[in-house]
Amino acid sequence: MGYGLLWPNPCYLPHTTIKESGRMSELATTLDLERIEVQATDKTVFGFWVYLMTDCVLFAGLFAVYAVLHGNTFGGPSGHELFKLPYVLIETMVLLTSSFTCGLAMLAAQRRDRTQVLLWLGVTFLLGLTFLGLELSEFRNMVLDGNSWRRSGFLSSYFTLVGTHGLHITFGLIWMAVTAVFTLKKGLTHGILKRLTLLSLFWHFLDVVWIFIFTIVYLFGGLSI
């Protein structure tokens, strides 16, 4: 058949490899590895922004569903009766602070201060975990009172919207832990810096989504607008 298609992949030939370490490859090559690295980071960050926008559409869909269903309480409680705004305020402050500490981690990364990066990442992680704990506790109380997602269309949409955000936070925390381990082991290489950038974008994005949830679900619902 076609030669090129059925040729053995050259990656199995004796070849040179590059070491992903932020240093120039020790092996002689005409490739401008620095420039390639910069272009790759540019592409990856841009691609991640595009992904975040699709995630935005996902949340928009869930918000739309919430908008349609938020009145369908089927005789059960509405947001006004369920939401405890002071509690939610604490949750919000925790998450906003975690966004701030994430920013501090990124500033430390720009200064190439590995210890500070790990410190602030750790604080961010703990705050995120606290947020999750508070949210799960809120969910648990609602479920124990008989107001689970099975109770009505409203509650289905509430748990799914807020729960999806919580799931994203969970994945963010796992990602944060893994990145922290990598940073510990490899130091602040080009690749690690790129990943920290993506992680912080993700974390801030989740914060923005929470602002929308806080406003539309809790404030509007709780104040029964």
Place this chain on the structure above:
Amino acid sequence: MLATLLGRLNWDQLPQDAITRGGAGSIVFGALGIIALITYLRRWKWLWKEWLTTQDPKKIGVMYIIVALVMLLRGAGDALLMRTQQAVASGSTAGPLDSYHFQQIFSAHGTIMIFFVAMGLMFGLINLVLPLQIGARDVAFPFLNATSFWLFFAGMALVNLSLVLGDFSAAGWLAYPPLSELKYSPTVGVDYWIWALQISGVGSLLSGINFLVTTLKMRAPGMTLMKMPMFAWSVLASMSLVAFAFPILTVTLTLLALDRTLGTHFFTAGMGGNAMMYVNLIWAWGHPEVYILVLPAFGIYSEVVATFARKKLFGYASMVWAIWAIVLLSFTVWLHHFFTMGAGADVNAFFGIMTGVIAIPTGVKIFNWLFTMHRGRIKFSTPMLWFMGFVVIFTIGGVAGVMMSVPAIDYQVHNSLFLVAHFHMMIVGGVVFGYFAGLTYWFPKIFGFRLNERLGRYAFWCWGVGFTMAFVPLYILGLMGATRRLDHYDASLGWQPLFIVAGLGVLILAAGIGFQILQLVVSIWQRDGNRDLTGDPWNGRTLEWSVPSPAPVYNFTSIPVVAERDQFWEDKQAGKKPVARYEDILLPKNTGAGIWIAGFAFLIGFGMIWHMYWLSVVALLGVVATIVVRASDDEPEYILTAKEVEKMDHALARRGSQYV
């Protein structure tokens, strides 16, 4: 304990009757046959090293297309069964199928054709062609690209597994609730549908992001957006649509899955659910989806018409405008799929008008193609024939669509065979013919030899005549009152003759498919006589024709510099000979991580379907673990030295490429 472990799995989920056994048998023996063949030829290692772990978009594209064409056979088989049923089951005559099977067959037919044939061919062709056309070596994210293919494969595997274990959805290709809710569809069928689409949908979304970034960030130096080939524009537009539309599908499938597993009330008939919301959500995805499918086909037509009319594309700028008008408008028409659901005259009027408006940019494109042909020196090679078939069939179907955009008319023909004829003419005439044209057109670039022209012509005519014969009677039947998805009808209606004509049409169409298979076999057999020695078998205009055929893994020895549209054509007219420069090239190493991720995704789906939730949780951890392992890989790329590139290029040049 066993119940938790095995969920809903038990022995009577295996095929219980003749028809299901037949279907299951074909899948099982087909798969066993392929495994036996590979083992006999002792090619497992080769297959794994060269194809399954590849990051080369050309090979990934070939794999997409192979899967899509195999699924085309399955979807066509479904169609044959349905046509036979409807031609026979008049009055007291029973057809070969009972309702239980018929409903699964039409549901499977639509699901397979849209999600696995059309999407598969589309992503396959984009993988093959896009990087070459924009002067790039690869897509933006090669590993994501491979993973997307394997997720697509995992979804396909689930759909085919439903033939062997359990049943498939009987709720149509879009699974409207309340029918698709647990109460009315208690079996695993709808769950198979949900998870096959969810998994392959994630693959599609990732591909959308990938190709979008590729087109925006990896064009050759000098290739501004307005100098891109039209196919590249259409891909950019289609992938933008993917980015906006597919998250909606993800949400909708999730909500239906939650209703069916966790007892939520999104779409249930009571407890505050809203079934009409599903219809809105699914079509808010569904309508952009059909434009996702057709825009790359339009892009292919632009390439094919310009090449075979030996004339530059007429109205490049207006083509770009038309594409983006279609993209924007495609989000404003979704309600035309359910005028009869009761939104009221005002809402219906808005969507009816927007539906009529969206026909305009499409018309602009068709006129531009015809103006391109005007005063060209047209060669009616097979790709051009597919285009001509498209003009006729798509226009007829489109006119029917504009008719139905008027709500008052739609009330008469909604969900009738008139509708079925319309959308088949759009999808087959528009999308499928376009992808067939693309396959024939770009085949030499990927495989190094041309397809047999004569058999291609026979295939086209059988498709064209057979398809027309199969669907024009459906317009008449629809106007006579025939609803869609009927497995039986009263003899006094006088429908049977038309159904018989339609059935004969499908047989001719099947002959067309037979000719395509024959064409492939004969072309491979005769490949030495049909070699593409120059890399430019059609006297093309765009960059992909400037590399040798088959295109090597690195695409270009050095990235071309572009100064104008159709740079390659301009260079040829000016008599400029390409100069081979050799440099070190960075390429991604092969990896099996994408297969692992998709394999775990398959298990997540399998676990959710069969209520083996422990399996889904474990598999999810597996996905996370694979991603972490992949992320810890410090050397995902390798350098191909200039000397090796020179060696490979000379091997190709010896056979007469332009670089000699």
